[in-house]
Amino acid sequence: MLPPEKPPPTDADDGFPLSSAILWRAYEQSHEAVLISDKENRIIAANAAFTRLTGYTAAEVIGQNPRILASGNAGPEFYNGMWESLSQYDAWEGEIWDRRKDGSIYPKWLCISVVRNASGLISNYVANFTDISASKQAADRLAQLAYHDVLTHLPNRLAFESQLAHALRVCEREGRQLALMLIDLDNFKNINDTLGHHTGDELLQQVARRLRESVRASDLVARLGGDEFVVVLPEIEGPQTAARVANKIQVAVAENYWVGEHLLYTTPSIGISLYPGDGTDPGILLRNADSAMYHAKNAGRNNHQFYASRMNEAAGERLQLENELRQAISSISPENCEFSLHLQPQIDTTTGRVVGLEALLRWTSPTYGMVSPMRFVAIAEETGLIQPLGDWVIWEACRITHQLRTHGIDDVRLAINISAQQLRHENLLLLIQGALACYDLKPQDIELEVTESTAMQNPEITLSILDQLSAMGIMLAIDDFGTGYSSLAYLKHLPINRLKLDRSFVTDIETDPNDAAICTATIALGHSLGLELVAEGVETEAQRAFLTHLGCDVLQGYLYSKPMPFDETLAYLKECRSASE
Incomplete structure (x- = not known):
């Protein structure tokens, strides 16, 4: 120097x-x-x-x-x-x-x-x-974390909002159309709750890759959170382009997934809103796509729906109903309960005696009055509220069974419906043991009903839980049999005692040869496996006669009685007992 x-x-x-x-x-x-x-x-x-x-x-x-x-x-x-x-x-x-x-x-x-x-x-x-x-x-990493989802590496909500706003400005300037798709995974919560968050995370990563591969490089794919994804198509010719991409996404996402040793399935419910017809503001487009997505859920899931203005009204009503349901569940107490169990008798075809009662949940809302179970049970399952609500049902069913015993009705078993979330919850066995002990009941006093579709989800786990319930001495039934996709090889390994034939096959048994054939085959199948057959939805004498001829063991339906509150049920049972004496 x-x-x-x-x-x-x-x-x-x-x-x-x-x-x-x-x-x-x-x-x-x-x-x-x-x-x-x-x-x-x-x-x-x-x-x-x-x-x-x-x-x-x-x-x-x-x-x-x-x-x-x-x-x-x-x-x-x-x-x-x-x-x-x-x-x-x-x-x-x-x-x-x-x-x-x-x-x-x-x-x-x-x-x-x-x-x-x-x-x-x-x-x-x-x-x-x-x-x-x-x-x-370090700065690049911070930027990555700020604008990308850590799990899937897709843009996050913050990046999505920024990129959507930019895309809308371009569309406005150049007179283009844009499609926004909100995608929610069906059945993801059950997978996450049953197999754990690690498995759920890996599934989300695979779904993210399939979504990215299903669209163009110029299209935006982002994860908003949980199992919600969004796809933005910034250059489309019209609704048909969005429909074509939605179909492609449905096929891609519905393919099976291997996560570790588990073979899993999930499907997408997709809501679509279009710029400029369904809104010019990012928030409005997303809200309208959300309304359309819930419409897709209500339409059976695994489909896509375009937004229509009436959907906002339905979505608003659903949100209000969900809030009312949350409030009703959170405030359950002996002094204040909007829920009740109505009981429907089950009749032995040979003796004509009442051998069982099915407990059916009812909700009387201060705002909506009597709400159909078809409406509120679906909301409870989607939001996870079915867990606390289902726990209450088990306790209430055991309390009612105890009351029947105090009135001398000791030969009637009470059937309780169990949801998929309840079946796989770690506290189910302890809950049932506690409720039985509290009301001094035996396991044989109750029966648990599991739908066919629930039994087929994660068969290994389902079998393990049902084995433990059966070992306790509890009767087990498959409900709505015939509406799912049961493997007969799997069915024979389940520790079940009953098959309940779905009402949809009973309704037209007199006029529809297909329904008659299904009922005949199902009853024969059940008996060959050593099972008791129960038919639901029996409303006419002709249906009773047909099913009795086929060998059906137990019938249930309006022909005998509608579901009733406890006091009416008690009077009905006493009247039946008096008539048989």
């Missing part, structure tokens, strides 16, 4: 002149790379930190122009701006990418100062710089 052109500076406090040796050590031992060039911008000195950072020794660069370090990433405009700043302000600093001796490029923060002599003419340029690779990586 050349000696200073001016006398060494003096420290004002100590009156202590800084020697050239001290300046040299500061220069050489600096952790920042320092490069000095002359007025012609030829390198005349470089410190040890420069060598460590670039790989070049001082001897290799002295006499060279600093451009030997350039990576080629910056264009003429960049360097023109740099020299303009040096000319005006004698200084420039900023980020620049350079190349090391080994050819690798890296980002650095560069500060250049102009040194002038006593005449004000440029004598040197002094540059000092540091490698900022680590800080840039």
Whole structure:
């Protein structure tokens, strides 16, 4: 390094002149790379930190122009701006990418100062710089976390909102149409609750990949949270384009998934809103797609629905009903309960005696009055409210059974419907044991009914739980049999005692040969497996006679009685007992 052109500076406090040796050590031992060039911008000195950072020794660069370090990433405009700043302000600093001796490029923060002599003419340029690779990586990681979903690496809600707003501005400027699809996975909550969050997370990652592969590179796929995804198609010819993509997504997502040792299935319910017809604001488009998605759920799931204005009304009503349901469940107490169990008798076809009662949940809302179970049970299952509500049903059913026993009715079993979430909840066995003990009941006093579709979800887990319930001595039944896709090979391994023939086959048994054939085959199948057959929905004498002829063991339906509250049920049972004596 050349000696200073001016006398060494003096420290004002100590009156202590800084020697050239001290300046040299500061220069050489600096952790920042320092490069000095002359007025012609030829390198005349470089410190040890420069060598460590670039790989070049001082001897290799002295006499060279600093451009030997350039990576080629910056264009003429960049360097023109740099020299303009040096000319005006004698200084420039900023980020620049350079190349090391080994050819690798890296980002650095560069500060250049102009040194002038006593005449004000440029004598040197002094540059000092540091490698900022680590800080840039950290910044890039923070940006990734801020705008991308950690699990799936798709854009998150924040990025989605920004990109959607930009896409809408482009559509407005260029007169294009846009489709927004809100996608919710069917049955995901059951998988997550049953197999754990790790399995659920892996499933979400696979779904994300399939969604990305189902659309164009220019389309936006994002995860809003949970099992909700969104797809934005910024350039479509019309609704038919969106429908075509939705069909493609349905097929892709519905294919089976291997997660560890588990073979899983899920399907998408898709709601679609269109710009500009269904809204020009991001929030409105998303809300309308959400309404359409719930319509897809109500239409049977695994389908797509386009938004229509009437859906907002239905969605608003559903939200209000959900809020009312939450309030009703949270406020359950002996003094205040909007729920009740109505009981429907089950009649033995041979003796005509009442051998069982099915407990059917009813809700009387202060706002809506009597709400159909078809409405509120579906909402409870979607929102997870079915768990606390189902727990109440078990306790209430046991209480009612105890009451029947106190009135001398000790030969009638009470059947309780169990949801998929309840069946796989870790506390189910303890809950049932506690309720039975509390009301001094035997396991044989109750029967648990599981729908065919529930039994077929995760068969290994279902079999394990049913085995434990059966070992307790509890009667088990498959409800709605014939509406699902049971494997007979699997069915014979379940520890069940009863098959309940779905009412849809009983309704037209007298006029529809197919229904008659299904009933005949099912009763024969059940008996061959040693099971008792129960037919639901029996409403006419002709249906009773037909089913009795086929050998059906137990009948249930309006022909005998509608579901009744406890007092009416008790009177009915006493009347039946008196008539048989």
